[in-house]
Amino acid sequence: xxxxxxxxxxxxxxxxxxxxxxxxLFPGDLVLxxxxxxxxxxxxxxQIIGLDPSPTTKRFFDGRYYRYPxxxxxxxxxxxxxxxxxxxxxxxxxxxxxxxxxxxxxxxxFKVSRAQSFLRELGLxxxxxxxxxxxxxxxxxxxxxxxxxxxxxxxxxxxxxxFTGLDEENIKRVWHLFEQQFRQGKxxxxxxxxQRPPGFFTRHLYLEGGTLKEMVS
Amino acid sequence: MKAYIVLTPxxxxxxSFLVLLAGFFSVVLRLGVEKRLLVAALRTVVQLSLLGLVxxxxxxxxxxxxxxxxxxxxxxxxxxxxxxxxxxxxxxxxLDTVFVMGVTAFVVGTVxxxxxxxxxxxxxxxxxxxxxxxxxxxxxxxxxxxxDAFLDYLVTRKDExxxxxxxxxxxxxxxxxxxxxxxxRGLIPIINAMxxxxxxxxxxxxxxxxxxxxxxxxxxxxxxxxxFMLAGAYALGTVLVTLCAGWKLLDQGVRLAxxxxxx
Numbered sequence: 110x111x112x113x114x115x116x117x118x119x120x121x122x123x124x125x126x127x128x129x130x131x132x133x134l135f136p137g138d139l140v141l142x143x144x145x146x147x148x149x150x151x152x153x154x155x156q157i158i159g160l161d162p163s164p165t166t167k168r169f170f171d172g173r174y175y176r177y178p179x180x181x182x183x184x185x186x187x188x189x190x191x192x193x194x195x196x197x198x199x200x201x202x203x204x205x206x207x208x209x210x211x212x213x214x215x216x217x218x219f220k221v222s223r224a225q226s227f228l229r230e231l232g233l234x235x236x237x238x239x240x241x242x243x244x245x246x247x248x249x250x251x252x253x254x255x256x257x258x259x260x261x262x263x264x265x266x267x268x269x270x271x272f273t274g275l276d277e278e279n280i281k282r283v284w285h286l287f288e289q290q291f292r293q294g295k296x297x298x299x300x301x302x303x304q305r306p307p308g309f310f311t312r313h314l315y316l317e318g319g320t321l322k323e324m325v326s
Numbered sequence: 327m328k329a330y331i332v333l334t335p336x337x338x339x340x341x342s343f344l345v346l347l348a349g350f351f352s353v354v355l356r357l358g359v360e361k362r363l364l365v366a367a368l369r370t371v372v373q374l375s376l377l378g379l380v381x382x383x384x385x386x387x388x389x390x391x392x393x394x395x396x397x398x399x400x401x402x403x404x405x406x407x408x409x410x411x412x413x414x415x416x417x418x419x420x421l422d423t424v425f426v427m428g429v430t431a432f433v434v435g436t437v438x439x440x441x442x443x444x445x446x447x448x449x450x451x452x453x454x455x456x457x458x459x460x461x462x463x464x465x466x467x468x469x470x471x472x473x474d475a476f477l478d479y480l481v482t483r484k485d486e487x488x489x490x491x492x493x494x495x496x497x498x499x500x501x502x503x504x505x506x507x508x509x510x511r512g513l514i515p516i517i518n519a520m521x522x523x524x525x526x527x528x529x530x531x532x533x534x535x536x537x538x539x540x541x542x543x544x545x546x547x548x549x550x551x552x553x554f555m556l557a558g559a560y561a562l563g564t565v566l567v568t569l570c571a572g573w574k575l576l577d578q579g580v581r582l583a584x585x586x587x588x589x
Contacts, residue, residue, distance in 0.1 A: 158492060159580055159581060160488055160491060160581055161581075162577075162581065177578075178578035178579055178580040178581075182494040182495065182496050183494065184494075185491065185492055185493065186494035189492060189493070192488070192489070192492070194485065196486060198486050198490075198503075199486075208490075208493075209493035209494075211499075212490075212493060212494055212495050212496070212499050213499065214494040214496075215494075
């Protein structure tokens, strides 16, 4: 077991979204999480890394208990959220890829050659690193956010709608990269998406009516 | 023997024609501000006359507690005013602004009155009250600008801060951009003021001193002291208030609590 996180509960506007939900990820897991819109998939991911309040949740990661709030920076360093709206800081493409490596919890340093190889694989090699991110199209921004997440080499990636604004060809490339990166050793991937990934995945979870169900495919 | 011209009530009556001129324009050009102008002019007369009466009594006092009481009262009023000047506010923001005003006035005021001027006795109201008043009035300005910019940043660029947090940024790493942005915004007025003072603008205080018969060189010395004092007050006020706000709004240092921010 790589990650065990729970219990999770959330309400919105007086309605219970879900209650007593718990998430477990195993090494090498490629998990698809689906559910009707408004079921709380995004909230669930945000609660796992503690961006939305969830005071009773316990997080066990790689055999260790991570306390809230003290251990959260370290937890987030290893369990990364890829937000659905591909947020960027104002500045250049390079600054956007580089800034996480300036934080105290960063374990590696920024390598331009690695960044360029990911950009190439996602069909972004035409982009000059010194261009401001405000120039990018929506699809380019989403792929850039993916490059940033992959460069960071998280143990677990929680990807919220990573296929937004991508054509079929690019979706295939992204999934290929995901398989390469997370279908191995002590790594795992959780993807929230309304469409089935174009390749192999290990498990399918379904969030509806306040509970998280394991689907048998 | 007095080196300056004392103004009589009649002199002030004559000068009131200048305000009436403004009212005349308002009527002729249909600006619709003649009523507000009249009220404002009356308030100026009443408030300043009361201040004169109070200050004369206070300046004559030998009770340090009375001076301290007045300083605390001024601080609370300034703290309240700062809250009413920002677009967004958060729960108990008033406590933070009063606290920051108090610390700023205490630190800068102590340096100026006790270390530089060495007033005797330490509470001598003729120096202490106007100086602290000036510190409060100016740091109020910088502080509300900085706070406004800081809260606006947290609301409009929430995604950016959460992006930092999701990559494992600590409290200070996540807040570095909004802090820098807010403090810079808060310091602009005093930097501008220090740059143009004496060239474009002749400060009101200095003009007043020169009119009251003080040699220009002495008035200049006081003005330099005042500008430096205000720079210190601006810096301390803006930095402290954004740190206080950041401390509260970055919940336990790991989560941006925008639900605490109200318009």
